[in-house]
Amino acid sequence: MRTDVFFRILGPLQVTIADRVVQLAKNRQLTVLALLLTEANKVVSVGRIIDAVWGDAPPVTADKQIQTCVWRLRSAFEKAGGTGLIETARGGYLLxxxxxxxxxxxxxxxxxxxxERAEDGDLGGAVDEYRAALALFQGRPLAELESPAIEAVAAYWAERRLSVLEECLDIELAMGRHRELISELRLLVDEHPLREQLRGxxxxxxxxxxxxxxxxxxxRAGRATLVSNLGLDPCARLQDLHRRIIAGHPITSPQPQRARYATKVPAQLPADVGDFTGRTEHLEWIDHELRRERPPVVALIGRGGVGKSALAVHAAHRARERFTDGQLHADLRGSTTPLEPQEVLSSFLYALGTPERSIPTDLANQATLFRSITAGKRLLIVLDDAESGAQIEPLLPGGTDSAVLVTSQSSMVETPGVTSRRIDGLDMADAVQLLGRLIGNERIAREPESARSIVDLCGHLPLALRAAGARLHTRPTVRLDRFVDHIADETHRIAELAYGSLDTGTRLAAAANRLSPTERALWLKLSIPDLPHISGWVAATVAGVTEDKAQRLLDKLVDHQLLDVVTENQLGGTHYEFHSLTRIRARQLADAELDLEELATALDRLVDVFSWLEAHARRALEHPGQLVRPPDVVREIGEDLLRDVTQRAELWLAQERPNLPWLHKLTIARPHRTHLSAFATTLPVATPGHHVA
Structure with missing residues (x-):
């Protein structure tokens, strides 16, 4: 990659290649280039470029005009000897x-x-570095551009210059350079008459x-200016300095302090989890990803209560020393009431030292400013409980040195550059260890089998285990086997696995609130029969739709962690299943929401379709040439199902064999169902790790 190219934005926008200035047309080309520079090494969409150039009133030919601008920029660079600076990427451009x-x-x-030199006591060396940095400003940043998106970045750098200049002046005053600085300070006060720090x-x-x-x-001049312009008196610090000068009291120069600089480095991570248990493999993977030369967006995906947030915070604490410019954290509340990205960006910009008055109010300019500020910094950004990729995209930093760690119940597959990992429940050993930390290892030692049964009944979820541990902690004399007997009853389990903020049922079902009515109805209906696995044709039958449409509904349920993919079946499809606690919670919601007649119709349709398919498969094995026209309810599911049952009957029966006891039981129970709960209670009960034969 060439290094003889240099871009300037701390003044009029300028490009030099091999020390020669590149001639650029002073029109929208400069706006396009400025936007690409503020987000260097990142793809900028054509839509965002159009917004920066024309705002809310782009011409019909905007796309073509942007293409022309980029072509002319490339031509100008190539003429000066620079090639490959602007790349075309999917949906946009990258500089x-x-x-x-x-x-x-x-x-x-x-x-x-x-x-660093100031903190080490080398004040002279510090001033040299500061002055060299400030000399890079050659006027107001990007002053010739009128785009609001660019103006927000320009305002940030103008404020940044003043802030750093004030730091430098403090060091020089501390060195006793009072007389030398008077002329410069007078010019600065004349230029910024309302900036009281400079006047002081x-x-x-x-x-x-x-x-x-x-x-x-x-x-006196400053007070008159403030009163006439703002109707305000000088701040308390300036008034105190005024009184000291009148009284002839000694005053000291501002002293550069380490603490002052430390406050500019955010440290927003929540406290680490004191009893964090297990997850060694996940921690090693996260650590490896965060150590990459260009860290990606690392996403931890899993259902509510699986411990994603605790894992992310623990991993972030392990890695924090490598991110020397600080750590940012936000709870995006994606599973309940999602935060708007503007709210998060405002807090991040403020934490990074942007004055509140300089923070833009609109999302596009906030995101542009955030990427500009974070470019070149080494930040670790933890975004907890993201709703979707769309929510986090504006929160991604600029440059290539920062890392983002996200937790979500959504798959995040639509987010460019994301590297994701699914987080499931704790393994048995770690889960028992966590339970022991909560209730005492001596109770675990007395009843180890009961402890393992509690883990199974909690579905290996850390949240459920913590809730169970809290219950048992308040009942120190209760035997574990008695507690197992109590939560083995599904009617009690969800209630017992809630304690204060440790509400397992609410956390598991939160994602269901983001489903469409059709998706939610299918999820609730599928929870009623205790099928060991759910095939596409089962979902299609229950929903009364084609298998293709049912597949799209199932994809949504998987994406929201409300169903799990078990395995790819031998016929090329996929099998799904409920997590044990998710099924129980879904049944509770079904009891309150589903119409009994509607559910009965759906399950009767399942019985009818299953009965015909099983009979047809067996007939195809015994009499291969004798085909029977399928009923409409079967044909509506789709041709793929009919072809599998007819041409691969033995394989189809084998893969559906685990479901046969439940489907047969459902057939027998059909005449006796009079209440919603009877749909579940008349079926065989599955225990963890065991299927009814």
Whole structure:
């Protein structure tokens, strides 16, 4: 990658290649280039470029005009000897920017070196670094561009320059350079008359140079300006400085302090989990992903209560030392009431030192500013409980040094660059160890089999185990086998596995609230029969739709962690199953929501379809040439099912064999169903790890 190219945004936008300035047309080409620079090494969609160039009123030919702009930029670069700088990516463009080829990046690194020298006591060296950084500004950043998206970035860098300049002035005042700084401070106060920090520094420099009258005159002029423009008196700190100068009391120069700089590094991670247990393989995988040269977006996917948040926080604490510019954290509340990205970005920008008044109000400009600020930083960003990829996309940082760790019940497959891993329940040994930490290892030692039964009945979910542990902790004399007998009854289990904020049932069913009515109805109906696995044709029959449509509904249920994929079956389809606690909670909701007649119709249809399919499969084995026209309810499911049952009858019967006892029982129970709960209670009861033969 070439390194003789250099871009400037800390002043008029300028490009040099091999020390020669590239001539660019002063029109929308500059806006396109500026946007690509603020998000260097990231794909910028054509839609965002159009918004930056034209706002809410783009022309019909906007796409073609952007193509022309990019073509002209490439031509200008190639004419100057630079090739391959702008790449076409899916849906947009990417400007490939080597490290150290943007003045804003050089500025940040020089400023950080200055802070390090100041903290080490080398004030002279610190000033040299600060002044070298500030010299990179050659006027107002990107002043020739009028795009709101670019203006937000320009305002940030203008504010950044003043903030760093104030740090530098404090160090120089601490070194006793009062007289040398007076002229510069006067110019700054004239340029920024409402900035009280600068006025205070000028008053200090004048007073320490034995010019008390001039210092008091600066205060009076500042007070008059504030009153006439804002109707406000000077701040308390400036008033106190004024009183000291009047009284002739000694004052000291501002002292650079390590604590002052430390506050600019956010450390927002929640407290680590004190009794975190197991997950060794997952932790090693996360650690490996976060150590990559260009860390991806790492997503931990799993149902509610599986321990994704605790795992993410624990992994983040293990890795935090590698992310020297800090850690950001946000609970996105995706499974309940999702936060708007604007709210999260505002808090992130503020935590990174952006004054509240400089934070844009619209999402596009907030996201642009956030990417510009984070480019070149090493940040670890933890986004907990994301609703979808759309919610996190504006929260992704700029540059290639930061990492993002996301937890979600959604698959996140639509998010570019995401690397995901499914998180399931704890294995038996770790789950028993966690339970022992909650209720005491001596109780586990007395009843080890009962402890393992509790783990199974909790579905190996950390949340359910913690709730069970909390219950047992308040009942220190209750034997574990008695507790097992109690929660083995499905009518009690969900209630017993809720304790305060440890509400297993609510957490498991939260994702169901984001389903469409059709998806939710299918999920509830499928929970009633205790089928060891659910095939596509079963879902199609229960929903009364084709198998293709049922497959799309099943995909949604899997994406929301309400069904699990078991295995790919031998006929090329997929088998699904309920987590034991999810099924119980779904049945509770079904009892409250489903119409008895509607459910009866769906299950009767399942019985009829199953009976015909089984009979047809056996007939196909015994009399291969004798075909029987299928009833409409079967033909509506789809041709694939009929072909499998007819041509591969033995294989179809073998794969459906685990379901046969439940389906036969459902057939027998059909005349006796008078209440919704009877649909479940008349069926065989499956225990963990055991199927009824």
């Amino acid at each position: 490939r920017l080597p490290e150290g080829c943007l003045d804003a990046q050089v500025f940040e690194k020089a400023m950080l070196r200055g802070r 520094r000028l008053m200090t420099a004048l007073y320490l140079s034995d010019r008390r009258a001039d210092a008091l005159a600066v205060y």
